[in-house]
Amino acid sequence: MSLLVADTLTKSFGSTPALRGASLTVERGEIVAVMGPSGSGKSTLLHCLAGIFTPESGEVWFDGARVDTRGDRERTALRRTAFGFVFQFGQLVPELSAVDNIALPLLLDGVRRRTAYARAGEWFARLGLDGLEGRRMGELSGGQAQRVAVGRALVTKPAVLFADEPTGALDSLTGENVMDLLVETVRAEGATVLIVTHDARVAAHADRRVTVSDGKVVTGVRV
């Protein structure tokens, strides 16, 4: 049974269609890169699969259960426990320190404070962020901040990591380092990854590449 399934999804914003019958299947442990030109609908597809958007028609399945028909509370719980997110920017809370940010999903899930911070602290060595626990986001470089975002996304041991242009705001060298770290870590954790990118170097880390065009998944290539 596939872990994630999108079946003929449609979604519009006002009068602008974003998805026009997009379908995609992601297997457990697979790293899939979603590529395509700007405005093709790849980010919208990711948001629908992650339960952020509800499609107007079509079905979204996760681990054998429908996602799109669930209420906001259930989809929120899913994001908190089963999914992780790494976006280009804007996903970290600047008022909080690096360790606060990584501990945040655990705290929101009701994990005891001491336990949450202990688990968050374990990630700093793995991510090469030792000594930066107390730094706020404005005091970190772009690459360091993205590594904090990776830590935050994986601290709950999610089944799926959704990444939308995770290196889009970084220079190529830093982006490469972040992608190496991300792939290495998710492999170790056994997580499934869906990466939206227009960067072929990022897509090269994936097991499979699919292309979205005009709101549909048009091609799929196994690497």
Next chain:
Amino acid sequence: MFRLGLHLTLRSGREGLVRLLVTTAAVGVGVGLLLSVLAMFNAYRSTIDRPCWECTEKTSASGSVLWNYSQDYYDGATIERVDVAAVAPGAPTMPGLAHLPSAGRYFASPALAKLLAGAPEDRLGARFPGTLAGTVGPAALDGPDELVIVVGRPAAELRALPRTIRVAAVDTDPRGLSTSQFYQFGFALGTVALLVPMMVLIGNATRIAAARREERYAAMRLVGATRRQIGLFASMESVAGAVAGAVLGIGLYELLRPAIARIPLLGFRFFSTAVTPTGSGIAGAVIVVPVAAAVAGLIALRRVGISPLGVSRRVTPPAPRAWRIIPLVAGLGVFCIPLTADPGRQRHSPGLAVGSLLLVMVGLLVAGPWLSMMSARLLGRWPAGGAGLLAARRLADSPRVAFRAVSGLVLAVMIGTALASIVPAAIASEKVGSSGSLDDVLRVGFVNGKRLNQGLDFGLTPADAKPVLDAVAAVPGADPIPLYHPSGGEGPAVVVRCADLARLPALATCPAGAATVLLDTGAVYTDNISALDRLLPLPTSPARVGDPSGLLLSDLLVPTDSAATLERVRTALSPYAGLVEPSESPMTFGEVGHVRAELYDEIQRVVTLVAALTMLIAGSSLAVAVASGLVERKRPFTLLRVSGTTTGVLYRTVLLETVLPLLTATLVAFGVGLLLAYPIARALAPSRHAAVLPGAGYYLVLGAGLAVALALIGACLPILGRLTATRNVRFE
């Protein structure tokens, strides 16, 4: 979760701190003002609910006290006087006294005791036989300045006085006031006038950097924060500000309290102990305002719940439609039509008036965005360069946001205009006559004391009248003019000698050759001097009486040449207080007009204060909204700077998009205020409804308010220069 919320509240950087401080200040001002209004209302309630010992009228043949109540007047103030004598054991006492005074002694209120100590004996002290034995306690008084005296008299002497009754108990029922509905309406209006702009301020304060905060909360939603958790974080910030503001408000109220206690709302000061919001009032204000602030905070952030991606995917909201004007028109209709049809109706349905007033205020807020959009379209037809184009586009795209910034000030203008139009109309109707030539004329109406307890019968017999006339005539400088009943019966017409009337031509003049004339003096006994002013001089008709001295003495008009003479005349009349018409203090026409004018002047001062405070709150709200709007639009403004737009263009853009809705909505609010005021002013002064416009003072306050608003907008502009510095082009 609370710890995390508190952490986010207290460590959200400079923007968060500013938001917290402004919310604290807004709530502080709100709580302080609410407690002040509540304290005044409680003082008013406790005053009208005080035991009405003056109302004692129930006679009892077996009663143990002789009771004779009258009113006197001294130097602009009424003296409540009661003469008492115990005629049987177990005599009751009255509120404020441990026991009634024995013969030859009297108890005076503290204010009257002080006057007695300082005033010449022949002007005041000689009116009260006996010696001061103590003071009357607060339970019998309206306030610390009230003049009350309880005089102990020998029973035989008191029994002989007209209007003496025998009672078994002193009345202690609450007095109530015929104007209580008017005052309750006033309190409700004042509360709404202060609270609505304050809530707008709190709403604006919670929106400071709202977009940036929405992004933070959206990031938390992304990693699984529930709507309830976000609501908790958002409301914790508002509640933290509100709790701090509540403490500040209580402190502010304590600072204001001495000043509030000095406001003579009913024409006199309240006891400072009565001016209290009470424990439950404090608890209510401290709960209601913070809860309202928390709700305002949640409403301001309601969009965050929509999507974990924040508002970045929000589509442009549809343009405001013309239906938005309907609630305003409906509110005006409900408020004005019943009043226009029946000018006295608002006194019978304050609930309807307050409800429709609220509808008008809400209607103005609902109509505001549509008005802003229409003004933007007008601006778009004549774009004043780049700034005009940018401002017109911005206003047309976001008329709600543009209007929100000026909404508080618009409400203040509407309320201020309405109040400023009503009060001068009322004052004008009272003040006109008080400057007339009757100002220094004392008027006294008499009743036949012998038949008093069987019902009032106007006029003194020649035998009763002689000592009164002699006593007044004996006062140097006093020259009384007697008015007589033509047939001894009750009626508006009196007979007066033409020789006497010649000394008072403002009242009436005799036809040539007449010795006596008939005058219709029905209008003389009124406390609405403006009504009398319009009737003077009174018409006369020939009287068939040669010498009226054998008729019943109806009234005495006493022209006086000085304040000393006036008080001496009143002192001379005091032994005959029982013969004077009840509930009518012996006052000059000028004093009657002065009492009313003083009350209205005080109301006008309070109204101006409320209007100024409202505008101050609204101006602060505008500054917060403008500054907040600049922070929100840091990114597009910076990009405009980077692409070559000068700061001057950006300044003009911000000015245009703020000033245009401000002026448009202010004009509409001014018109709505006038519409609200018209029927009320007409009800207050039915013959003067041709023009209802605020006085010059209000235009000054309005002009100053708008100038301050413009200055505040101007003060925010330098922020724009710093925010849009090209180094800020990297946003994250």
